Amino acid sequence: WRQCTEARFQALTLASLSLDARSLRLCPARGGAIVSTDRGGLRVAAGVPALALSGRLGDTPIRLTSGAVGLAWPGSLVARQIAVELGDRTDPNRFTIAALDAKLGREAVGTFTGADAKLAAVPLDILNAGGTWRFANGQLALGEGAFRLEDRQLDDRFRPLVARDATLTLVDNRIAALAALREPRSDRVITEASIVHDLGSGRGHADLPVRDLRFDQQLQPDTLTYLALGVIANAEGTLRGGGRVDWTPDQVTSTGNFTTDKFDFAAEFGPVEGVSGTVAFTDLIGLVTAPDQRLKIASINPGIEVFDGQLSFQMEPDGVLVVNGAEWPFVDGELFLLPTRMKLGAVDERRFTLKVVGADAAQFVQQLDMSNIAAKGVFDGELPLVFDENGGRIENGLLTSRAPGGNVSYIGALTYKDMGAMANFAFQSLRSLDFKRMEIGLGGELDGDIFTQVRIDGVTQGEGARRNFITRQVGRLPIRFNINIRAPFQRMLNSFRSLYDPGAVRDPRALGLIDAQGRPIQQPAPPAPLPPDIQPPDSRKVP
Structure with a gap:
């Protein structure tokens, strides 16, 4: 031939x-x-x-x-x-x-390159595989396998993983494979997949153990799944557990359980520390959990740190996170995160509402480290938080005191001794105020300016304030205080403090407002004026 x-x-x-x-x-x-x-x-x-x-x-x-x-x-x-x-x-x-x-x-031995494997029943593809192969005595064996594992969906749930030194055998119509799947940038092993597949029946399964997977600067949740983008960042902690995927020619099922003893991360509404518990997935590939998954949270800080909370949630198909609610003890009261839903991995508006019930004012000012201020009263209210592509903000937040009211007083020593007779007299007269009702309205950008409106009704001198003929006459009048504050969130807290604590007011020389001789320093042009309705009309000189 x-x-x-x-x-x-x-x-x-x-x-x-x-x-x-x-x-x-x-x-x-x-x-x-x-x-x-x-x-x-x-x-x-x-x-x-x-x-x-x-x-x-x-x-x-x-x-x-x-x-x-x-x-x-x-x-x-x-x-x-x-x-x-x-x-x-x-x-x-x-x-x-x-x-x-x-x-x-x-026997036949050799190499292969550029191989792709796509099982119809499993929505995960093996791409660009290469390695060695050997065929002898009716058995095919692959070794030194390297490949990339990718999600087949158009909107990927998982980022690609890679493997090296993977093995596979095919004998009597049965495939058995073992591969350590790694995150490419950190080269950290995510799971050691053990796969069995019967070519005759089309049935198989994969065991996916996770052994103390550590998240740190090199590995973050959003390097494993796009769904974590904008939800979790700066994660620190370990995860353990495992999953299992079973398939037939007709369907794929997957389950998993993952546990952490201490997991810290930054969320949209503030840093979260000490998350612990177990999450059970009823559809691991689809990232769907069983209802009412519960996690303990050691602390969360949306501006005011709270401790020892519990979160109830569940993951639904198509990357929908359902928050059933969360609760924390909060200064002798409770802080609740009300139920909400959000689509993970989407640039959508996300809304959270924090509800305050029975917060004790005395413990609240202590937590803010306002050592020279004392307060009495109990407050309730809600803080609606909105997050979108422009950042986070508070919309129409309101805290209201319970009847019969309370007191705010300055209990420290007077820092500035040379305020003048009238200023000193006014301070001594107003260093303790009783009120029948206080409303604190909050709104504005969390990473910018917060607008705070404080309305105090039924104001009278409290215990410890200096009384005389004038104050007794004024005390007979119905007095209302309306206070407006515009400042970044943390500066806003300091503004509350400076209302009663002269020591919280910084020296103007340290702020660069005057020089050593007391002469004003030229300042840059001021920002655009505030809208005219920032200061309400009822702040005019009225009784």
């Missing part, structure tokens, strides 16, 4: 592979023959420009196509652009190999 020739076969069987009747056009190497003999024995060398074969691998239908294939026996095998389909034509398992090389003898 010194020229190309047609070779036909009625059936061709190799181990568990049986091919249907087909004809192949075989061509010899240039200047040679397909079959030759010499002192070394019988030799076969032929090339095929392309393959188009079909048959069965065990009980599974198989279809195989390729580009050029070259065979020399004994010697080597070279194949390019191999494509294999296993199973029903409507939804097959697909395998492609860009290049396959082998040395042929008593």
Whole structure:
């Protein structure tokens, strides 16, 4: 056979592979023959420009196509652009190999590159795989495997993972594989996947143990899933547990349980520390949990730190996070996060509402480290928080004192001794105020200015204030205080403090307002004026 020739076969069987009747056009190497003999024995060398074969691998239908294939026996095998389909034509398992090389003898050994594997039942693809292979005694073994694992969905739930030194065996129509899946940038092992698949039945499973996976500067939740973007950042802590994926030709199911003893992170509404508990997934691939998952939270700081809370939530299909609610003890009262829903991974407006119930004013000012201020009273209210692509803000927050009211007083020593007689007199007269009702309205940008409106009704002198004829006459009048503050959130807290604590007012020289000789320093142009309705009309001089 010194020229190309047609070779036909009625059936061709190799181990568990049986091919249907087909004809192949075989061509010899240039200047040679397909079959030759010499002192070394019988030799076969032929090339095929392309393959188009079909048959069965065990009980599974198989279809195989390729580009050029070259065979020399004994010697080597070279194949390019191999494509294999296993199973029903409507939804097959697909395998492609860009290049396959082998040395042929008593056994076949070689390498492969550019391989992709896409199981119909599992929405995760193995891409750009390469490694070594060996076929002997009816068993195919792959070793030194390297590949990339990707989510097949258009909107990926998981970022790609990589593997190296993976192994796979195929014997008696059964695949068994083991691979350590790593996050590419940190090279940290996320899980050690153990996979079993039966080609005959189309059934299989994957065990995915997670052993003390650490999150730190090198590895963050959003490097594993896009759904964490804008939700969790600066994570610190470890996670353990595992998942399992089971599949048949008709469906895929997946479950998982993951536990942390201490997990810290930054959320939209502030830093969160000491999260602990277990989360159970009923659909691990779809990131769906069982209802009412509960986590303990050691502390959270949306501006005022609270401790020892508990969160109830669940994940629903399509990346929807349902917060059933959260609660914390809060200065002898309670702080609640009201129920809300949000779509993870989407640039949508997100709304949270913090509800304050029975907050004790005395403990509140202590928590703010206002050591020179004392307060009495109990407050309730709500702080609606809104987050979108422009940042976070408070919308129409309101805290209201309970009847019969309370007191705010300055209990420290007077810092500035040279305020003048009238200023000193006014301060001593107003250092303690009783009120029947106080309302604190909050609004504005969390990373910018917060507008605070304090309305105090039924104001009278409290215990410790200096009384005289004038104050007794004024005390008979119905007095209302309306105070407006515009400042960044933390500066706003200091503004409350400075109302009663002169020591909280910084020296103007330290602020760069005057020089050492007391002369004003030229300041840059002021910002645009505030809207005219910032100071309400009822702040005019009225009783």
